[in-house]
Amino acid sequence: MQDVRIRVCAGAxxxxxxxxxxxxAAAALIWWLIFSPRLKSINQIRPVIGLIGMIGIIAIILxxxxxxxxxxxxxxxxxxxIGTWLAAEYQxxxxxxxxxxxxxxxxxxxxxxxxxxxxQSLVTLLRDFDHIRTALSMKGVPVTPxxxxxxGNLLIHLELARxxxxxxxxxxxxxxxxxxxxxxxxxxxxxxxxxxxxxxVLFFALFPFVNxxxxxSEVLRGLL
Amino acid sequence: xxxxxxKVVLDGVILNRHSFSxxxxxxxxxxxxxxxxxxxxxxxTLALAIxxxxxxxxxxxxxxxxxxxxxxxQFPEYHVTGMTLQEECxxxxxxxxxxxxxxxxxxxxxxxxxxxxxxxxxxFHLSCILEKHYDLLIFDEPFSSLDCESKQRFCQRLxxxxxxxxxxxxxxxxxxxxxxxxxxxxxxxxxxxxxxxEAISQWSGAPPHIKKLIGQGKTPKNISFDDVLEAACRT
Amino acid sequence: MIEIRDLRYRTLHIDYIDIPEGITTIIxxxxxxxxxxxxxxxxxxxxxxxxxLIDRTPxxxxxxxxxxxxxxxNMLFSKVYDEISSPLRFGHVAPDTADCEVRNIANRSGISxxxxxxxxxxxxxxxxxxxxxxxxxxxxxxxxLDEYDSHLDREHCDRIEHLLRDSGCDYILRxxxxxxxxxxxxxxxxxxxxxxxxxxxxxxxxxxxKETGYYPFSWRVRL
Numbered sequence: 001m002q003d004v005r006i007r008v009c010a011g012a013x014x015x016x017x018x019x020x021x022x023x024x025a026a027a028a029l030i031w032w033l034i035f036s037p038r039l040k041s042i043n044q045i046r047p048v049i050g051l052i053g054m055i056g057i058i059a060i061i062l063x064x065x066x067x068x069x070x071x072x073x074x075x076x077x078x079x080x081x082i083g084t085w086l087a088a089e090y091q092x093x094x095x096x097x098x099x100x101x102x103x104x105x106x107x108x109x110x111x112x113x114x115x116x117x118x119x120q121s122l123v124t125l126l127r128d129f130d131h132i133r134t135a136l137s138m139k140g141v142p143v144t145p146x147x148x149x150x151x152g153n154l155l156i157h158l159e160l161a162r163x164x165x166x167x168x169x170x171x172x173x174x175x176x177x178x179x180x181x182x183x184x185x186x187x188x189x190x191x192x193x194x195x196x197x198x199x200x201v202l203f204f205a206l207f208p209f210v211n212x213x214x215x216x217s218e219v220l221r222g223l224l
Numbered sequence: 225x226x227x228x229x230x231k232v233v234l235d236g237v238i239l240n241r242h243s244f245s246x247x248x249x250x251x252x253x254x255x256x257x258x259x260x261x262x263x264x265x266x267x268x269t270l271a272l273a274i275x276x277x278x279x280x281x282x283x284x285x286x287x288x289x290x291x292x293x294x295x296x297x298q299f300p301e302y303h304v305t306g307m308t309l310q311e312e313c314x315x316x317x318x319x320x321x322x323x324x325x326x327x328x329x330x331x332x333x334x335x336x337x338x339x340x341x342x343x344x345x346x347x348f349h350l351s352c353i354l355e356k357h358y359d360l361l362i363f364d365e366p367f368s369s370l371d372c373e374s375k376q377r378f379c380q381r382l383x384x385x386x387x388x389x390x391x392x393x394x395x396x397x398x399x400x401x402x403x404x405x406x407x408x409x410x411x412x413x414x415x416x417x418x419x420x421x422e423a424i425s426q427w428s429g430a431p432p433h434i435k436k437l438i439g440q441g442k443t444p445k446n447i448s449f450d451d452v453l454e455a456a457c458r459t
Numbered sequence: 460m461i462e463i464r465d466l467r468y469r470t471l472h473i474d475y476i477d478i479p480e481g482i483t484t485i486i487x488x489x490x491x492x493x494x495x496x497x498x499x500x501x502x503x504x505x506x507x508x509x510x511x512l513i514d515r516t517p518x519x520x521x522x523x524x525x526x527x528x529x530x531x532x533n534m535l536f537s538k539v540y541d542e543i544s545s546p547l548r549f550g551h552v553a554p555d556t557a558d559c560e561v562r563n564i565a566n567r568s569g570i571s572x573x574x575x576x577x578x579x580x581x582x583x584x585x586x587x588x589x590x591x592x593x594x595x596x597x598x599x600x601x602x603x604l605d606e607y608d609s610h611l612d613r614e615h616c617d618r619i620e621h622l623l624r625d626s627g628c629d630y631i632l633r634x635x636x637x638x639x640x641x642x643x644x645x646x647x648x649x650x651x652x653x654x655x656x657x658x659x660x661x662x663x664x665x666x667x668x669k670e671t672g673y674y675p676f677s678w679r680v681r682l
Contacts, residue, residue: 123579
């Protein structure tokens with residue numbers, strides 16, 4: 001989805017729809033199957049499987065303790081898939097354009113700048129982790145939960161050092177508040193079609209809710 | 225039983241990245257090899273592939289007779305796994321007494337690796353690497369961040385490597401050790417120029433002052449500082 | 460003139476120096492204070508005592524371009540265009556004007572073809588060129604480069620040298636371990652353990668360094 005405005009709104013609506021109930025989650029899943037690159041959008045499958053596994057454990061606990069574990073699992077899994085799609089579609093610089101379009105050259109620019117730098121940090125965090133793993137392997141240190149703890153320490157240190165470098169770079173480049181930018185977006189027909197289909201997903205999520213309200217009010221009238 | 229001769233064999237190796245493609249074929253035998261090439265030509269990627277960190281997209285890299293491998297990466301931060309220099313030293317398997325007996329590091333044992341300058345960190349990690357023997361030792365830009373004196377000391381220590389295969393990937397032009405073979409990456413292909421002094425004339429990436437000497441008919445016997453100086457002083 | 464008086468910061472200790480306009484190269488051992496001085500002149504760090512004035516103005520009130528040694532530490536954004544345009548955007552320059560400036564400096568740096576690329580996909584030399592373009596985008600009064608050439612080949616070093624000479628900056632302060640590069644400067648400052656030990660024209664400074672590794676090889680053999 002080329003247009004970040006449509007994508008962010010779609011992501012937000014789909015996530016809310018999936019969270020609301022199972023029919024919303026099912027509709028969001030169908031949307032994901034049709035409009036996303038599906039499994040190709042999952043850059044790194046292991047963290048996603050890990051996350052889904054974690055949710056699975058929580059769901060089992062929930063089910064065993066009388067909650068709707070299956071519903072929780074289904075809804076959360078769809079939200080994760082929507083999240084991976086959003087992450088895969090990210091193009092560098094677009095948060096800046098989105099921020100300025102939404103909230104102007106002061107607050108919007110600063111929020112967009114923060115988002116861009118956050119995305120950068122994520123990329124560099126993963127690279128640093130790879131470098132540390134390579135260094136450990138070169139030193140003949142096996143990568144285990146025990147040996148990885150000091151690596152976590154190191155990662156934090158590296159991120160703090162990078163944050164300091166970024167702050168210095170911002171200062172030297174004259175950053176004080178906000179900035180100028182002319183937002184540019186490139187929507188295409190597919191984006192618009194996909195965006196309209198998100199509305200249908202929302203309807204599926206809200207319809208059981210409307211039904212519930214109606215049913216509930218009928219019960220209430222009956223009681224009264 | 226004779227021990228196997230140590231070497232690194234590149235057989236039809238192809239490395240592909242976003243901005244380059246590199247084809248490599250040849251054998252790195254025992255001794256010190258220099259690999260030169262422009263920035264972005266794939267030296268670091270080749271170094272990592274020879275170290276066994278990244279597999280090549282095609283072909284095979286074999287290391288007969290080699291039991292231990294170490295790569296010194298371009299940026300010293302990439303090696304750090306300890307919170308103090310002493311921890312770092314231990315992580316390399318080195319004896320702290322030996323490393324910290326040097327005047328350069330004597331007072332810095334308990335400092336964080338990130339509290340010292342980049343050049344000092346590079347000197348430190350090179351000292352740790354050279355303290356132990358490795359059958360295959362790869363250096364990716366070892367001279368970057370080093371001051372002139374440290375470069376000279378590193379060349380001296382490297383020249384003392386008697387056994388094993390040592391491969392140097394570098395842009396350095398002035399302070400180089402005596403080497404046994406010259407390689408260069410040109411237009412995505414690794415070329416074996418051979419052994420000095422004949423290889424020096426074939427070396428298209430030779431430093432400008434060496435090229436000038438060749439032009440004057442004063443080809444150095446090798447590429448170390450002393451060899452080039454000797455050639456320059458010839459009448 | 461860059462006027463430094465009674466400067467103290469950690470181990471760095473400079474009583475008095477005036478640095479004229481032009482290219483000044485700082486040389487010395489690792490840990491001798493070179494980067495510290497550059498950071499003070501850029502206004503990134505503030506002296507513990509003493510003053511630095513660039514044409515009677517403190518560093519933090521002077522337009523400064525800065526290039527760190529490590530290419531990855533010079534990057535705020537993922538895209539080359541955003542990186543180069545960042546100082547113009549922060550300076551609230553009109554988007555059309557900023558776009559012109561970005562394309563102009565990219566053209567002069569020979570990196571126009573990289574504008575839509577991701578910074579992390581670039582080679583080390585390309586990253587330095589991008590960082591330099593970003594530093595020059597606002598036509599700074601002082602350009603500061605911290606061992607920018609330590610990971611570069613001869614071709615990129617020469618390209619950057621031309622760019623520096625054509626930059627139009629009043630002051631260029633750099634540190635390097637390549638004495639051939641230092642030999643082409645207007646002024647050299649040599650540091651050792653935080654103290655300024657030699658200062659002046661390359662011919663004067665290098666005359667003290669003939670017996671050390673800091674003497675340019677081409678001067679040694681008169682090539």
